[in-house]
Amino acid sequence: MKFDTVIIGGGLAGLLCGLSLTRQGLRPAIISRGQSGLHFSSGSLDLLGHATSQTLDAALDTLTTEEPLHPYSLLGKNAVLDYARQTETLLAECGIAMLGQVNQPHRRITPIGTLRQAWLTPPDIALAPQQGERIAVVGISGFIDFQPHLVAASLRQTGVTVEALEIVLPQLDVLRDNASEFRSVNLARMLDDGEQWRSLHAALLPLATDYDRLLLPACFGLQDNSLWHWLNETLPCGLALLPTLPPSVPGIRLHTLLQRQFVKNGGVWLAGDAVTDIAHDGQNISAISTRNHGDVPLHTRFAVLASGSFFSNGLIASREGVFEPLLGLDVLQSAPRESWTRRDFFEPQPWQRFGVQTDTSLRALRHGKRFDNLFAIGGVLGGFDGITQGCAGGVSAVTALHVARQIAELAGGQP
Template sequence: MAIESDVLVVGGGLAGLTSALAAARAGADTRLVSYKQSTLRHASGLVDVLGYTPDGDGPLADPFDAIPDLPESHPYRTVGVETVREALALFDDAAPRYRGDHTDANALVPTHGGTVKPTARYPDSASAGVASDDRDALLVGFAAMPDFDAPQAAAHLDAAGVPFDVRGATIQFPGDLRADAKVTRYAKLLDANSAVPVDGRDKSVRAALAERVAAELDGEERVGFPAILGDDDAAGVRESLADELGVAVFEVPMGPPSLPGLRLEDALFDALDDAGVSIETGNPVVDYDGGDRIERVYVEKNSACIPNAADQYVLATGGLVGKGVESDREGVYEPIFDCHVAHADDRYDWFADDAFGDHQFARFGVATDDELRPEAADGSTEFENLRAAGSVLGGYDFAAEKSGSGVSIATGYAAGRAAAEETR
């Protein structure tokens, strides 16, 4: 007997989570199945809507103002500006520890590489670090954490012309953690405010860390740390350090594994639980039944294929990186439903000779109609009850545009809402 629901979402990334939440909040009995854990743990935690145009112009001050001028094939043109706004409102409600909803303007947030990234939403842990703030800043790195070279990041920010003085310092983290210590190890120590040995006696790790940072301060009004400042009590860790130091404290977004990404994942899964979404992870969708309509999909579990049936389906399995779009010597394809993916016959046309050139593969993905239903090569609808969302969609280069999270949220919201409406 098949496991049944009104809406079945395939994929557990930001698009899939948003789609499932939108469908459930619209009243549909919703189920989400995902082969892998959410990719949010690999993301910075920043939510970009649009940082640069497809022509490379930017950073953009107002991403919403630029959307109407995007190519017609872009997913933002498909869903429209107002849907992007509605989708972000859903995100803001589900992730209350985020800032940026007070304005249409992008914020410029420093990253661990010393660049500034245009972003529409950012964790409150990063809010004191935005580049529009003219307070001088000290960046602090740890000797056992090579992923964040604070002096180098500060030098890059200074060269970029930020409107404040910034410098970096590298210190030993109290307790002298090993170089291979996970970021969660730092976070748990700070959460618990555990005692660590310092100069022959035990001292709380927050106090010991503040003491070492205070010795480096030279009049700066804010201090930036790599994003390891707690998990369960991140706000409490920042508040404790700020009180000890007498300055504002912020986190600099890092690469994977990302604590801000993990915190966002927790917030979204809590919202899904509250909305009553049924969730299954760790098992792939491997086949389906149906013609013009999908009747059921099959989830492989313990070498058995378990049927899952729904009235409406959402495909949110990711792009080339997430294996939602795959390629071989024969071509480019979507592996679950075999949805059409437009591409040149000659593989050498898929990329440009210039490493930073206009690569066709960056825009590979499923083309859809105005309702986000995948289209065949002749423009006909592939399945009347399937919608696609997120980076499985084609027609845009999320890496160059800095639009990945925004497209996932906007199209996930639109697909989930439309799917729920069809079940009424």
């Protein structure tokens, strides 16, 4: 099998890169082991969330000066802003609605009721409360992955009136006997059924007359947000959702929409597969073998490593150090091992910045030498802390589109 590009990893970075390539007339394949980080995310994307006291332009200038190894610094401010805008356009053209845009960040409500700056957020996810707003945080009886009292207590600190309430949905009793089954995804599979809409509406209606907005756990809308739209149209007050403990319905929905559009555009999705061998001469990747395809390698002109960080085994930690398991690529890390962490759990942890080293074009390095046709994108990259800096989604999107542009330009110049 021959492809223009083989992308290793089917998360946000891999999907956005693949989508961009298909839109430019190329034929990529994505090798996906299974669930990606999106399945455990809120569905929102951060660009540079820690920059709350500066404009984005100023924050990117500061970042370039203070952290030259950050992926944004490698690409440059103007490129970061341009790729971020392209991401907004790409998502919209894929039919994925998002609130927000570059240079106009907003605050969303987290699953524990705190406020977090965001770049793009699904329209059904709850944004920061307005002054004087009356809010009811509504839990579902028996659903332990969402704590309305905790959310309400946090939101009260913003100065709004908030109550914690609970509704009972008898149709979910079939799931209550097994705590492992009473999870957001299983609830969504039931509540998304059109026959269940009116019972949910009936449970919420008595509460909706006393508040300006209801906040519910995001336990419906697995395929689309039709139920959310209908409830907002038929209830006397607004309704928004809060992501729950993983698995996350909004994150799974975003992944599903991106993956379907990738396949619709002509991309090849190799699900439940894993790389077993990569053929190369030290400078160029020529073929990639996978578990499911045995002796039939995937021949490719370009390869993209979008395998994620430690969570998805894109990076492996051992007693000797951190390594990239597929090719033994150079990894940005610190030594000794004791320097990887800090005592205070809530401080930024040094290991979060570990990752594959690249040149400024994001070509991966091995023994100090770059591969000419192997790029690295997203969480596998080193030099940034996606959690503390609030840039995990942004790095995935920006680096994905940067690499897709380079591949398209290089492919156009080849026979």
